[in-house]
Amino acid sequence: MIRNYFKIAWRNLWRRRGFTFINITGLSIGMTASFLMLLYVSFELSYDNFHSKTDNIYRVVADIKTPSDNIEANITAWAVPPNLEKDFPEITSAVRINDLNMIVRKDDLKFKETNAIAADSSFFSVFDFELVQGNPKEVLKKQFSIVLSETTAKKYFGNQNPVGKSLKITEEGFNSVVTGVMKDFPENSHIQADMILSLTTFTQNLDKELDTRWGSYDAAAYVLVNPNTNIDQLTSKFPAFLEKHSGEFMKQSKMFVTLHLEPLKTLYLQSTRGGTGGGSMTNVYIFSIIAIFILLIASINFINLTTARSVERAKEVGIRKVMGAEKQQLSLQFIGESIITCLIAFCITTVLTMLILPFFNDISGKVISEGLFSNYSNIFKLFGISLAIGIFAGIYPSIVLSSFKPIQVLKGNFSTGGKGVLLRKSLVIIQFTISIILITGTIIIYNQMEYMRNQELGFNKDQLLILEAESSTSQLALKNAISNISGVKFTSLGSSVPGGGNSSAYSEIENKSGDLQIANLDLYFVDHDYIPQFDLEILAGRAFSKDFASDSTKAMIINEETVKLLGYSDPQNAIGAKFKQWGREGQVIGVVKNFHFNSLHDQIGPLTMRMETNRNDLITVKLASNNMKQTIGEIEKLWESFLPEQPFDYYFLDDAFNEQYESEERFGNLFLYFASLAILISCLGLLGLAAYSTLQRKREIGIRKVIGASVSEIVNLLSKDFLKLVMIAFAIASPIAWYVMHNWLQNFAFRIDIQWWMFLLSGGSAILIAIFTVSFHAVKASLSNPVNALRTE
Numbered sequence: 001m002i003r004n005y006f007k008i009a010w011r012n013l014w015r016r017r018g019f020t021f022i023n024i025t026g027l028s029i030g031m032t033a034s035f036l037m038l039l040y041v042s043f044e045l046s047y048d049n050f051h052s053k054t055d056n057i058y059r060v061v062a063d064i065k066t067p068s069d070n071i072e073a074n075i076t077a078w079a080v081p082p083n084l085e086k087d088f089p090e091i092t093s094a095v096r097i098n099d100l101n102m103i104v105r106k107d108d109l110k111f112k113e114t115n116a117i118a119a120d121s122s123f124f125s126v127f128d129f130e131l132v133q134g135n136p137k138e139v140l141k142k143q144f145s146i147v148l149s150e151t152t153a154k155k156y157f158g159n160q161n162p163v164g165k166s167l168k169i170t171e172e173g174f175n176s177v178v179t180g181v182m183k184d185f186p187e188n189s190h191i192q193a194d195m196i197l198s199l200t201t202f203t204q205n206l207d208k209e210l211d212t213r214w215g216s217y218d219a220a221a222y223v224l225v226n227p228n229t230n231i232d233q234l235t236s237k238f239p240a241f242l243e244k245h246s247g248e249f250m251k252q253s254k255m256f257v258t259l260h261l262e263p264l265k266t267l268y269l270q271s272t273r274g275g276t277g278g279g280s281m282t283n284v285y286i287f288s289i290i291a292i293f294i295l296l297i298a299s300i301n302f303i304n305l306t307t308a309r310s311v312e313r314a315k316e317v318g319i320r321k322v323m324g325a326e327k328q329q330l331s332l333q334f335i336g337e338s339i340i341t342c343l344i345a346f347c348i349t350t351v352l353t354m355l356i357l358p359f360f361n362d363i364s365g366k367v368i369s370e371g372l373f374s375n376y377s378n379i380f381k382l383f384g385i386s387l388a389i390g391i392f393a394g395i396y397p398s399i400v401l402s403s404f405k406p407i408q409v410l411k412g413n414f415s416t417g418g419k420g421v422l423l424r425k426s427l428v429i430i431q432f433t434i435s436i437i438l439i440t441g442t443i444i445i446y447n448q449m450e451y452m453r454n455q456e457l458g459f460n461k462d463q464l465l466i467l468e469a470e471s472s473t474s475q476l477a478l479k480n481a482i483s484n485i486s487g488v489k490f491t492s493l494g495s496s497v498p499g500g501g502n503s504s505a506y507s508e509i510e511n512k513s514g515d516l517q518i519a520n521l522d523l524y525f526v527d528h529d530y531i532p533q534f535d536l537e538i539l540a541g542r543a544f545s546k547d548f549a550s551d552s553t554k555a556m557i558i559n560e561e562t563v564k565l566l567g568y569s570d571p572q573n574a575i576g577a578k579f580k581q582w583g584r585e586g587q588v589i590g591v592v593k594n595f596h597f598n599s600l601h602d603q604i605g606p607l608t609m610r611m612e613t614n615r616n617d618l619i620t621v622k623l624a625s626n627n628m629k630q631t632i633g634e635i636e637k638l639w640e641s642f643l644p645e646q647p648f649d650y651y652f653l654d655d656a657f658n659e660q661y662e663s664e665e666r667f668g669n670l671f672l673y674f675a676s677l678a679i680l681i682s683c684l685g686l687l688g689l690a691a692y693s694t695l696q697r698k699r700e701i702g703i704r705k706v707i708g709a710s711v712s713e714i715v716n717l718l719s720k721d722f723l724k725l726v727m728i729a730f731a732i733a734s735p736i737a738w739y740v741m742h743n744w745l746q747n748f749a750f751r752i753d754i755q756w757w758m759f760l761l762s763g764g765s766a767i768l769i770a771i772f773t774v775s776f777h778a779v780k781a782s783l784s785n786p787v788n789a790l791r792t793e
Contacts (some may be wrong), residue, residue, distance in 0.1 A: 006267035013341065014657075015149045020341070022688040026681045027345035027389065027446040032352040033677045035382050037291035038361050040670075043368040044284050047188045047268035051128045053224060058231070058261035059223040060084070060094075065256045068519035068565055074220065076259065078213040079220040079245070081120075090229045095120045095127075096199060096219040097191065103470055103646055104195070105168040106156045110647045112468070113152075117193040118202060120578025124182075126224045127191070133163050134180025144169075145198040145203050147180040152194045162506065169197070171470055171645060176201075187366050190279075191267045214246035215253060215506070222481055231261055246312065253506065254518045282744060283667055286462055290671070293434045294678050295385075299393040300340070300427040301685030306394075322554055331399065337395025346386035353382070363673070365666045395485030396423075424689070425725055431682045432729035433736075438675035439762040440737035440745075444754060445668045448745065450678050451752045452661055459498055460535040460594025464653040465632070466497055467619040469643055478642040479619050487624045487631030492533040493616035495525035498597045499657040500618075507608060509558075509588070510577040512567035519565060522597070522605055523581070525612040531557070533622060540571035541590030544611055552611045560608035581608065599660040600750040620653070654666070683773045686722065690774040719774045726770045737762070 013020045048054055053474055060081060064071040081094035086271050100116040103486050123129075125134035132150060139147050153162045162178045169176050176197065176511065185192050203210045210216075225234065239261040242250070250256050262271055266280040306366035351782060354371065369375065469475045475493055483491045505523040508516040524530075528551075531543040539560065544551045560571065568574045571591035594604045623631055632650070639648045704717070738754060745751045 009339070010206060013337065014788075019305055019688055022161075022684050023305055023341055024345050024348065026298050026301045026684045027342060028348040028352060029677055029684075030294050031345055031349040031382070032356065033674055034291040034298075035044075035190055035349065035353060035385065035673060036356065037148065037287050038381075039368050039378070040360075041284055041291070041362060041368070043188060044269065047279060047320060048190055048264050050186060050188070050263070053126070053128075054265050055263075056225050056227055056229070057126060057264040058223055058225065059264065059267055059271075060223055061262055062217065063258040063260065064217070064517075064520065065258070066518050066520055067254055068517060071520055072273050073217055074271070075217050076219060076221045078210045078216050078219050079256075080214070080259065080623060081219065081223065082211055084223060084241070085244055088234065088237070090225045090234050091124045092223050092226060093126050093224040095122045095222050097123070098199070098219055100197060101470070102170050105645065106166075110645065111155070112647050113195060114650050115192060115194045116197065117191075117195075118197045119198045120199045123196065125478075126222060129189075130183040132181045133161075134182075139180035140196065140198040141200065142177075142179070142380060143200045144174060144176040145179040145201075146176045147182055147183055148178055148193045148194040149184045151184050153178070153181050158280050159390070163764050169188045173645070174201075174512050214249050215255070220527070223261070229783065231410070235261055251345070254522070255506070257574070279664075279745070280667075281438045282747065286740075286744070287670070287674075290438070290674050290678070293438070294674065294681065295389065296433060297431050297678055297681045297685070299389055300431050301681060301688065302341070302389075302393045303396055304424050304685055305688045306334075306338070306425050307469050318775065328475055335391060335394040339390035342390030342393070343387045346383060349382060349386070350379070363666065363669055365662065384638060428686070428689070428722070428725045429732070432683060432726050433683045433733045434680045434768070435769075436730055436733035436762050437737045438671075438678050438765045439765050440733070440759060442668075442672050443677045443758045443762055444741045444745070444752070446673055447752050447758070448748065449661070449664060449668050451609060452600050452664070452750070453658065454747075455600060455750060457657075458536070458593060460533075461498065461653045462531075462658055463623045463625060463628075464497075465621040465623055465635075465650050466500075466656070467621065467635070467639070467648075468617055468654055469619060470611060470617055470646060471645075473614055474642045475612075475619060476613065478638060481638050481642065482619065482621055482635055485631060485634050487604065487627050488621055488635070489624055490529065490533045490622035492529035492620045493527040493613075494618050494620065495523075495612070495615045496597075497620060497653055497656075498534075498595065499599060499660055502597065505582050505608070508580040509556075509566060509608075510579070511563070512569075512573070516578065516580065517566055521562065521581075522607045524597070524609045525615040526609055526736075527611060527613070527616060530620075531609075533620060536593075536595060537593040539591045539593050541575040541588070543590055548589075550586070552588070552613070553584065555589045555611065556581070556586060557558050557590040557592055557609040558588055559592050559607040560603070561604055562608060563591055565606045575653055579608075581610070582608065590774070601660075601748055604750045646754050679769065683769060686773045687776065690722065690776070715775055719771060722774050723767060727763075730759075730766060734759045734763070 024425060051057060059074070060076045062073045062076045062080075066075060079095065081096050085091050085094040096119065098118045100118055101112070101114050101117060104111055104113050104116075119140060121137070121140040123140055124131060131147075134147065140146060146169070148156070148162060154397075156162065156167065157165060162181060165178050167178065168174065182196075187232065226230070242257055246257070262273075269281040307689050357369060358373060361369070369378065469478060472750050479491045479493055482488055503523045506518070507521045507523075508518055509521075511517040526544070528544045528546050531538070541557075543557065544555060548555070558574065563571050563574045566574060566577070574588055574591055576587050579585065592609070596604060597607060598605070621635065635650075636648050639646075704713070737759070742754060745754070
């Protein structure tokens with residue numbers, strides 16, 4: 001019997017090859033797109049879950065309240081983690097991690113390592129990063145111990161065993177010993193490092209007071225707690241802990257700290273404090289919904305086309321019922337046909353996924369999977385999805401087809417009835433509702449990306465080349481030498497550039513009332529040329545000048561937001577305000593217009609600028625537009641002359657600034673691709689329905705042509721019913737699309753307004769897509785010879 005089911009199923013699928021092709025194509029595209037989306041979602045949800053103790057690892061973070069603001073930091077004071085471990089038996093281990101950006105040398109090799117960290121010796125006990133060589137409890141105990149990833153070890157030592165060998169680190173050339181080699185960190189870890197330096201290098205040598213600093217916030221900190229620890233009860237003890245250790249310091253500084261614990265497994269997607277690589281739970285929800293939508297659209301196509309063809313199979317059902325077939329047997333037959341169709345689609349999907357996966361990894365910016373067969377559970381998941389679609393998408397058509405009355409069918413009195421037509425119309429509306437939502441989303445995302453790319457930033461970032469001369473005393477001499485190159489227009493020194501991160505400093509500045517107001521303020525160290533080079537606009541007072549010797553020690557420039565924070569209504573009134581900051585005292589000499597020194601995700605915050613020659617690691621070079629390659633070559637020669645121990649690396653500011661939006665660009669591209677696939681699948685279904693509708697009305701079209709109907713009238717006749725459905729879908733989709741995209745835009749401090757024309761464009765696009773899809777068969781039918789239709793019908 002099973003063999004007979006398969007034989008009949010294959011015969012029916014082959015007989016209607018056109019509809020079978022549409023069904024299988026739609027299902028294959030739908031399952032491929034959805035499966036890739038689900039792989040992406042699974043990968044995002046898997047972040048940091050590979051650690052065996054992940055349920056018991058927490059990040060220690062701090063809320064810092066000052067008289068001016070409340071800072072939600074993703075770091076904590078250096079002294080906090082080791083003292084938490086000492087004071088609370090619930091905490092079995094604590095580890096501090098600090099990002100490093102250092103020069104590493106071996107013989108003639110020299111690299112700027114930007115993906116390095118310093119960590120406590122407990123690092124490999126808390127986290128399950130795999131060591132290939134070395135003892136997890138010992139590799140980071142001694143000062144100047146360093147652990148390399150396999151890739152980094154090969155970069156410096158080739159195929160030699162690196163353990164026990166030396167590397168020189170930082171500009172000073174401190175000798176460090178390789179004590180271990182670790183596997184490259186998994187991509188689904190929010191902690192990433194190519195090399196780890198022992199934190200004892202600092203606590204026992206370079207900065208011996210680090211463990212006692214309660215006001216220095218630089219360390220990312222993690223604690224491992226005992227299983228079944230009540231986290232709420234534990235954190236309720238933290239205020240007393242802080243009062244005991246740093247109560248007096250908090251009162252004196254007027255910076256009051258509250259500690260919190262964030263679960264490791266929620267950091268990447270759910271933490272609002274940053275420092276985790278920029279995952280987004282909102283994007284995970286959106287992609288999950290799109291994956292379900294695409295599967296839904298593909299399944300709707302299948303149901304629509306199968307039920308639409310029910311008239312053709314009515315006589316088959318009637319004869320089989322007369323011959324004794326039971327309803328259950330017929331249902332199994334039709335579900336079997338559905339499953340066979342989906343299994344064929346499964347085979348095609350497997351091939352498509354293998355071919356597309358490398359491209360998908362590239363556009364997503366991460367290796368979500370090495371290959372379909374790298375994890376055999378992927379195959380079983382895909383097979384399960386195919387089987388589920390085959391069963392659930394086949395249930396309704398099987399019920400409809402198996403319920404035909406044999407007497408009515410064989411007498412020729414059968415019709416599909418209004419319920420079947422209503423169902424198909426409803427499913428088409430659902431399809432196009434989804435498609436219009438996706439089109440609207442694509443339009444809004446594209447416009448937000450364009451807005452961010454073209455937003456007035458308040459500074460000039462064009463043709464600015466950035467060089468980092470780490471901790472060198474030669475920056476000023478090198479800067480002056482570069483200024484003499486003919487292809488260089490301007491140079492300046494600074495500790496930061498817009499979009500590149502910056503320090504923040506405990507500050508006291510005189511406010512409107514004459515009091516020294518305490519605040520933690522962002523801080524740029526710059527030279528005399530920085531403000532004119534970046535075209536920052538001075539609103540009051542003046543910029544730093546070589547004519548005033550005191551500018552290098554006793555002057556500060558603030559931005560408009562700092563003026564507002566201090567309560568001044570006019571920037572001019574802030575000129576002369578006294579300040580204390582990081583051991584320096586002086587007066588405010590100028591106010592600059594607000595500029596975006598962070599990304600457009602963030603509001604522009606208060607900023608202070610001071611001159612400090614020994615902190616300006618960045619040399620900014622304004623290049624002439626012609627012969628840039630030659631000019632960069634000349635700069636490199638000077639670099640080798642002044643800083644022979646440092647590798648020559650550079651980047652352009654506009655590229656670096658735009659990289660802040662790389663995740664949004666990738667999200668937008670993925671959204672566009674999968675929205676396009678959803679629309680394509682909808683069109684395939686509409687194409688099939690239009691073909692069948694045209695076939696069913698072949699006789700009517702012939703008669704209308706005989707009595708004088710034009711081609712346009714025939715096309716209008718066949719198109720208007722579908723266009724009505726698209727208009728209904730537009731009315732349903734518009735408010736849903738507005739709600740979803742309005743919430744998505746809340747992730748940006750600077751964002752577009754959703755405009756009425758965006759909905760008009762998406763609705764118009766959907767109507768045009770429907771017209772072109774339906775018109776293909778409508779025009780073909782209107783141009784056919786009516787005699788043929790009337791002779792055969």
